[in-house]
Amino acid sequence: MHRISLLPLALAPALLLGSAEAAAFTVGLAFDLGGRNDQGFNQAAFQGAKRAIDETGGEVQVFEPQKLADVGSGIPRLASMGSKIVIGVGFSNNAAITQAAASNPGARFVTVDDLPKGPNTVGLRFREQEGSFLAGYLAGKQSATGQIGFVGGVDLPVIRRFRAGFQAGVKFACPACQVKSVYVSTTSQGFNNPAVAKQLAAKLLAGGTDIIYTAAGASGLGVIEQIKAQPCLKAANLPAGVKFAPDNFAQVPRSAAEQKACAGDSRPTFFIGVDVNQNALGDFDKNPATLNHGLTSMLKRVDNAVYAIVKDVAEGRPWRSGDRSFGLSNGGIALAVDQYNKALIPAPMQANLKKIEDLIVNGTLKVPTQ
Incomplete structure (x- = not known):
């Protein structure tokens, strides 16, 4: 049996912790901006910790920062409450994790997405470039304009x-395609600002971009909102030099509202989700049988990584400090194909993606990191 425990918020900004009578095994989980239900990185970490606790028994104590200055501030408190393992989600928590680890040598400390210092620390890091290559290949093959965005x-x-x-x-996939990259912010607030991300997406679409990949945490929801507001590009509005290729999705059924909004010579717009499976967020008419605007999601299986490290500590396995890397070869990275987007990725395309995945895993295809 697991518990998700709360304490009065007066103890610290948005501090959600365990009861005074701590469970035999306690996990402390400190989120980045966006909180537990960000439909992304934080949520995946929480799901992984909860799954492990469901199997081992114990308690999860969580800290949710409400503003940038609060990030990391709950980690010392999580450690002092008797957590056997304290996990900081995101690079912004790394300094606090390193400091708390030095002050609490009897506990274990983890940063998701960065490498903390100390013999009682682990960094859970991912080969994001591997899954992103697959997502890029898919975008290059399926783009109708050859203009592709990255936020x-x-x-x-x-x-x-x-x-x-x-x-x-x-x-x-498409040597002639162009990728336009933009960023939400210069601080970690860039991972929790959907309004700015929506504005950036609008500019990309105005430039003829028809597929946008987000790596921006909760800000990516703003990109999805803009795709919802503009589910297609129209030939009459394309910038100079941009022309439509044949419509790869002409045979996919459309809702009546979309048929009306996108009448004439048009092509659908898509987002590519990140971290967790966001495909369902592209089902704007609540009917999976009609065209979905989530082309796919690049799954960064933070849930699997957090699950594994919590289980290791709960079951007393030998501790190995340092970097733990997750990618295509060990269940840390994947593309999402489900009822929402399977019509967008026909069987031959899925077969090609699997061949490319095999090339990456066996080292034949080297994916750049910069």
């Missing part, structure tokens, strides 16, 4: 891996 939260090494893999995948 990053912040220009950081981890986001550059997303971008580099995606650009390489697009060029592998």
Whole structure:
């Protein structure tokens, strides 16, 4: 049995912690901006911790920052409450994780997406470039304009891996295609600002972009909102030099509302989700049988990584500090194909994606990281 425990918020900004009578095994989970239900990175980490606790028993204590200055501030409190393992989600928590680990040598500390320091620490990091290459290949093959967008939260090494893999995948599929990259912010607020991301998406669409890949946390929801507001590009509105290719999705049924809004010579617009499966967010008419605007999602299986490390600690396995890497070869990275987007990725395309995945896993195809 697991527990998700709460304490009064007065103890710290948005602090959600365990009861005074701590469980035998406790996990402390400190989120980045966006919180537990961000439909992305934080949510995946929570799901992984909860799954492990469901199997081992114990309690999850969580800290949700409400503003940038709060990020990391709950980690010392999580450690002092008796957590056997404290996990900071996102690079912004890394300094606090490293500091808390030095002060609490008897506990284990983890940063998701960065590498903390100390013998009792682990960094859960991902080969984002591998899945991004697959997403880019798909975008390059399915784009009707040859104009493809990338919206990053912040220009950081981890986001550059997303971008580099995606650009390489697009060029592998479509040498003539262009990738336009933009960023939401210069601070970690870029991962929690859907309004700015929506504005960036609108500019990309105005430039003829028909597929946008997001690596921006909760900001990506703004891109999805813009795609919902503009589910197609029209030939009459394309910028100079941009022309439509044949419509790869002409045979996919459309809702009546979309048929009306996109009448005439038009092509659908798509987002590519990130971290968790966001395909369902592209089902704007609540009917999976009609055209979906989520082309796919690049799954960064933070849930699997967090699950594995919590299970290791809960079941007393030997501790191995340092970097733990997750990619296509070990269930850390994948593309999402489900009822919502299977009509957008026909069987021959899925077969090609599997061949490319095999080439990446066996080292034949080297994916850039910068």
